[in-house]
Structures are given as structure tokens and as C-alpha cells.
Amino acid sequence: MNETTRIFGIRAVIEAIESGKSIEKIFIQKGLSGSLFQELNRHLKDGSYNVSYVPIEKLNKLSKGNHQGVVANISPVSFISLEKLVEKAQNASTIPLFLLLDGLTDVRNFGAIIRTAECCGVSGIIIQEKGSAPINADTVKTSAGAVFKVPICKVNHILDAVYHLQTYDINVIAATEKTYDVIYDLNLNQPLAIVMGNEAKGVSNSILKSVNNKAKLPMLGSIASLNVSVACGAFLYEVVRQRL
Known part of the structure; x- marks a missing residue:
């Protein structure tokens, strides 16, 4: 992989977190709600992820697909402890x-x-x-x-x-x-x-x-x-x- 991978959709981002992917940044639509978002929010509570809350227009520019209010950038490298x-x-x-x-x-x-x-x-x-x-x-x-x-x-x-x-x-x-x-x-x-x-x-x-x-x-x-x-x-x- 030679560049950052961008994923979109709440479920896709949750699965990336749960599988241990190195996530550079997560963009979340301001005012987002719902049960699936609450599940994502539980993963973000420890503060270890770089999260930005942005207008939907920003997300529309980042992704042409159905982003469901969430887009994430995954790092092209793995990190060591x-x-x-x-x-x-x-x-x-x-x-x-x-x-x-x-x-x-x-x-x-x-x-x-x-x-x-x-x-x-x-x-x-x-x-x-x-x-x-x-x-x-x-x-x-x-x-x-x-x-x-x-x-x-x-x-x-x-x-x-x-x-x-x-x-x-x-x-x-x-x-x-x-x-x-x-x-x-x-x-x-x-x-x-x-x-x-x-x-x-x-x-x-x-x-x-x-x-x-x-x-x-x-x-x-x-x-x-x-x-x-x-x-x-x-x-x-x-x-x-x-x-x-």
C-alpha cells in the first residue's frame, strides 16, 4: 500500500477499530446520533483516536459513497509499541x-x-x-x-x-x-x-x-x-x- 486508505460508514469504521487497524483520523458529522453511532462512540471514549467533528459538506467531499456521517483514514503502516x-x-x-x-x-x-x-x-x-x-x-x-x-x-x-x-x-x-x-x-x-x-x-x-x-x-x-x-x-x- 502506498497511500492512506479511506473508509466510510459507521459499521466499517467500527470493524476497523475492532480489528486493530492503525487509524490516522476519524471524521464524524456534527450532531450525529443513533444506536450505531453510540456503539462507535463507546470505542472512542478512551481518547486514543484523533477525531474531528465536521459539517456534512466536509464528509461529502471526503467520500462519494454513503458515509453515514463517518469517514476514517487508515495508516499505510503498522505501528510498534x-x-x-x-x-x-x-x-x-x-x-x-x-x-x-x-x-x-x-x-x-x-x-x-x-x-x-x-x-x-x-x-x-x-x-x-x-x-x-x-x-x-x-x-x-x-x-x-x-x-x-x-x-x-x-x-x-x-x-x-x-x-x-x-x-x-x-x-x-x-x-x-x-x-x-x-x-x-x-x-x-x-x-x-x-x-x-x-x-x-x-x-x-x-x-x-x-x-x-x-x-x-x-x-x-x-x-x-x-x-x-x-x-x-x-x-x-x-x-x-x-x-x-
């Missing part, structure tokens, strides 16, 4: 290297980062369930297919993932200009996780307070920051350089 991701990395022959994306929203940046991550031997990418760029056709294309090769994990909160990784003695480094430390001065030849932030806001303050280290890239020009995918590539290749 954080526990399995860490276990797999620890059992590998290389030093673990994780990438956490805190609020990244642009699908092309996401795809470019996945491509670079695959080239740099990243053990896995961790994203947040809500508020993150979806994995769709643009992501797949920009990643040059790397999205099918790098394990990707979805978590409820990136901060919880930071704490979880730290319990395994994985050093978590946030990429931020809010520090005096340059990435080249840190020891990256150890189990490591790098946090890249939102395109506009950077890494959130709660995560900055919780990481083991903060690091930046030296900026010699007049522009204050790099594109996040470019900055991520610079960070990852410094890891590669130190580990070669």
Missing part, C-alpha cells in the same frame, strides 16, 4: 538511537526526517498520537519508501516516552537553541534519543525540563533557525560521525 521498540533496539547489535518528534505537523518534513533516519540507522521514531503529522501519501513519497523500513511508535504523550526511555538508561537530548551546549561537544556514543520539536515552537517546555541534555547547532548566518528536517539531519549525522 514503545515497549517492543525498546526491547528490539536493546537486542540489536548496534547502539540504540531513537528519534522523538514533539508536535511535528508538516508531512513533508516528517517524510524527509524518516528518510534521513533510515539512512542513519535510527532504531525507531516515536510520535504523539494527537497533533502529529499523519502518515499519508505525501509522507510516503517524501520518505522515498523509508516509512516502511523504520519502526514507528505512537504514544499518548511524548513526555511519557522520555521518562520510559530514561528508565532504560537512554540519554535523551533535546534539539533547541535554548542552551549554550553545541551538539558536537556531547558524547553521542551511548544509548541515545534525540527530541526534535514543532516547526514553529520547538521542543515544548515540559520536555526541555525533563531531558538529560539540551543541544544546538552553531548558527553563523543572520537567520535564527534551520528547517527542522535539515536540523535533524545534522544532529543524526553527528551521531553517525562519532559512532563510526
